[in-house]
Amino acid sequence: MGERKQIRLLIKRGLFSRMLAKITPMASEIYRVFPAPWHITGSPTETDxxxxxxxxxxxxxxxxxxxxxxxxxxxxxxxxxxxxxxxxGEADDGGH
Structure with a gap:
């Protein structure tokens, strides 16, 4: 079974969104380990x-x-x- 079919099956069974709950806590660590030009310089809370x-x-x-x-x-x-x-990124912030 191809990757797309496997993911579609997870989505249909309501399991794909559960994976997000597992991945989100790891996202901040990945952010810190792999620098990219779009990264902000901020506190750990901001990064989270x-x-x-x-x-x-x-x-x-x-x-x-x-x-x-x-x-x-x-x-x-x-x-x-x-x-x-x-x-x-270009959107007008309403003058704020």
Whole structure:
């Protein structure tokens, strides 16, 4: 069975979201071990929150993408997500 089929089966059985609860606590440690240009310089609390946010968002995107009968290609997904994240970064904060 292919990886996508295995994950779709986990999603259908309601088990995919349970995996997120296992991965989220590890996300902050992974963040600290693998530096990236987008990392913030912040307290451990700030890192924990940003990684919880990132892991949850990524997990939900995977969930939505993998249940589609004809999902977008990985390249299309990268383009969609990059465009959306860029728009979020450029969004007007209402003058605050």
């Amino acid at each position: 929150y940003i990684m919880s946010f990132a892991a949850g968002g990524f997990w939900n995107v995977l969930n939505q993408w993998l249940v589609r009968n004809q999902p977008e290609s990985p390249a299309e997904m990268a383009t969609l997500l990059m465009a959306g994240l860029k728009r979020l």
